[in-house]
Amino acid sequence: MNTEITMTMESLPRQVDETLDADAARRSRALFNALMIVGAATVVVGAAFGGARFWSALLLVSTFLVGLGLAGGALMAYEYLSGAGWSVAVRRVPEAMTALLYWGGLGILAVLLLRPSLYPWTSPEEHFIGFKGFWLNRPFFLVRAVAYLSIWIGLSRLMVANSRRGDEEGGLGRRRLNTVLSGVYIVTFALTVWLSTVDWIMTLEPHWYSTVFGVYNYAGIMSSGIAVAILLGLWLRRLGPWRGVLRDDHLQDWGKLLLTFCTFWIYIWFSQYMLIWYGNVPEETVYFIRRTSGAWGSLMLLNLALNWVVPFFLLLPRWTKRDGRVLGQIAVVVLAGRWLDLYIMIVPADPSASTVPTLWDAGLTVGAVGVVCWAFWRAMRRAAVAPVGDPYLPESLHYHS
Amino acid sequence: MKKRSRRIFMGLFEREEDVIGATRAARERGWRIVDVYAPYPVHGLPEAAGFARSWVPWACLALGLTGAALITWFQFWASAVTWPINVAGKPWNSLPAFIPVTFEVGVLSAGLGTTAVFLLAFGLLPGKTAVTPHPRVTDDRFALLIEEPDATFSAAAAAELCARFNAVETEEFES
Numbered sequence: 001m002n003t004e005i006t007m008t009m010e011s012l013p014r015q016v017d018e019t020l021d022a023d024a025a026r027r028s029r030a031l032f033n034a035l036m037i038v039g040a041a042t043v044v045v046g047a048a049f050g051g052a053r054f055w056s057a058l059l060l061v062s063t064f065l066v067g068l069g070l071a072g073g074a075l076m077a078y079e080y081l082s083g084a085g086w087s088v089a090v091r092r093v094p095e096a097m098t099a100l101l102y103w104g105g106l107g108i109l110a111v112l113l114l115r116p117s118l119y120p121w122t123s124p125e126e127h128f129i130g131f132k133g134f135w136l137n138r139p140f141f142l143v144r145a146v147a148y149l150s151i152w153i154g155l156s157r158l159m160v161a162n163s164r165r166g167d168e169e170g171g172l173g174r175r176r177l178n179t180v181l182s183g184v185y186i187v188t189f190a191l192t193v194w195l196s197t198v199d200w201i202m203t204l205e206p207h208w209y210s211t212v213f214g215v216y217n218y219a220g221i222m223s224s225g226i227a228v229a230i231l232l233g234l235w236l237r238r239l240g241p242w243r244g245v246l247r248d249d250h251l252q253d254w255g256k257l258l259l260t261f262c263t264f265w266i267y268i269w270f271s272q273y274m275l276i277w278y279g280n281v282p283e284e285t286v287y288f289i290r291r292t293s294g295a296w297g298s299l300m301l302l303n304l305a306l307n308w309v310v311p312f313f314l315l316l317p318r319w320t321k322r323d324g325r326v327l328g329q330i331a332v333v334v335l336a337g338r339w340l341d342l343y344i345m346i347v348p349a350d351p352s353a354s355t356v357p358t359l360w361d362a363g364l365t366v367g368a369v370g371v372v373c374w375a376f377w378r379a380m381r382r383a384a385v386a387p388v389g390d391p392y393l394p395e396s397l398h399y400h401s
Numbered sequence: 402m403k404k405r406s407r408r409i410f411m412g413l414f415e416r417e418e419d420v421i422g423a424t425r426a427a428r429e430r431g432w433r434i435v436d437v438y439a440p441y442p443v444h445g446l447p448e449a450a451g452f453a454r455s456w457v458p459w460a461c462l463a464l465g466l467t468g469a470a471l472i473t474w475f476q477f478w479a480s481a482v483t484w485p486i487n488v489a490g491k492p493w494n495s496l497p498a499f500i501p502v503t504f505e506v507g508v509l510s511a512g513l514g515t516t517a518v519f520l521l522a523f524g525l526l527p528g529k530t531a532v533t534p535h536p537r538v539t540d541d542r543f544a545l546l547i548e549e550p551d552a553t554f555s556a557a558a559a560a561e562l563c564a565r566f567n568a569v570e571t572e573e574f575e576s
Binding site: 270273274277278280316318399400 | 444445454462489490491497498500501
């Protein structure tokens with residue numbers, strides 16, 4: 001039985017500040033400012049004194065953040081393209097997440113510009129012929145990175161701006177416009193996620209290749225993006241503005257999506273692993289031999305547990321998806337899984353790297369948490385707490401999942 | 402075994418809010434709700450009627466796990482015990498090679514098995530004819546069925562309750 005309060009259109013707070021628990025908000029803000037200071041200090045010290053491991057840590061955290069921004073855009077686009085009504089009340093979270101594209105993109109450009117030697121193909125001793133020779137050269141590589149980021153940021157900004165403008169205009173006009181943009185976004189997103197992850201992560205080992213690598217990262221991007229949406233939504237509900245807006249029914253549907261994408265992740269993970277294991281081609285197996293021997297092997301098993309085994313079995317019952325406390329903890333497990341997944345993709349590319357995370361990883365990750373909270377907070381203050389002009393909003397405030 | 406016949410009170414409604422309200426009110430009075438009929442799934446109706454959650458998902462989980470376990474054992478038995486064949490120099494009991502089949506058979510046994518369990522458990526096998534308390538519950542009417550356990554049940558009180566929720570018709574019958 002659903003005993004929570006249900007928000008009506010009339011009682012819906014327009015601005016975040018109206019129903020904000022001011023003390024709790026101040027404490028949160030102090031906390032994420034402190035986290036960002038730790039991150040900024042790590043960047044300054046790392047850029048000056050850090051070796052290759054600082055830059056690989058920056059690449060890890062930046063791809064994580066960019067992935068969250070991309071997932072925000074994809075969640076919006078899926079809503080528009082499928083004509084979904086249920087997620088309208090909680091759409092402001094994916095919208096806010098797209099702001100992370102800036103900060104993640106900045107980190108990636110810094111790595112590509114300042115530490116090209118992270119990519120072995122930049123070494124003058126490496127010679128690639130044919131298409132690989134044409135694809136892997138610094139100017140084209142940088143142009144591509146800028147192109148991916150500009151496309152993502154441009155399309156997401158347009159969609160977010162349309163959605164916010166719809167708050168005053170009302171009606172279906174802005175929704176129709178965003179549906180068209182979503183179609184463009186989904187197609188370019190599919191192509192650019194594939195190309196960018198191949199560029200930024202796979203070419204760390206330029207002789208190894210996997211054709212499913214982009215899809216594999218797409219799975220991780222979506223599961224981590226939904227996990228962050230869940231946590232940000234719960235945070236906003238605890239602070240007040242989303243009390244009665246984010247319902248247990250929304251949590252249940254986000255939980256279902258999380259379950260789906262975690263399962264999709266293991267499906268793709270296994271597709272990649274099994275084909276390489278079965279084919280047994282030396283230039284392909286080198287990737288998994290390195291990642292299954294010694295301590296990396298234990299991390300690999302932990303990766304499977306965090307990204308699929310734990311969330312899958314915990315998300316099967318209905319009550320775990322509807323209980324914010326439990327669902328939030330599962331989301332944290334999935335985020336730890338995505339972090340470890342990127343860690344296993346990026347760090348062992350340098351055969352001399354140790355399994356143990358460094359202080360750079362820790363500092364930058366702490367900073368990234370701060371950036372996510374700060375960017376989210378900033379975006380939430382710029383618009384109404386829910387898309388009040390969207391004709392589907394009343395449905396989303398009352399639906400049962 | 403022939404089921405003992407029982408007296409049923411039925412209220413017929415035109416709108417889903419009414420049937421939800423009447424169902425909740427009837428349950429609050431302690432009356433036993435036999436069933437509620439609606440032309441389409443109505444949000445909040447199972448909660449209002451106090452129906453327990455279905456046990457069918459558990460059957461689905463058990464069938465899926467059983468199917469996956471059996472096919473894993475079969476693949477091991479077939480390729481490592483009874484007729485070992487060297488494929489690409491892999492060990493006979495190569496678990497990664499078994500996983501695609503394990504997954505597919507797990508899904509198949511969960512899907513087909515759950516359908517079978519559902520049809521058997523609720524007596525919906527082919528040849529079953531529809532039993533509806535009123536022909537219009539498949540079209541535009543909602544029906545609330547309350548059991549009349551003994552003489553202390555007042556049909557007048559039930560009719561009065563249904564009338565409060567704009568019932569268009571009430572009826573008593575044996576089933």
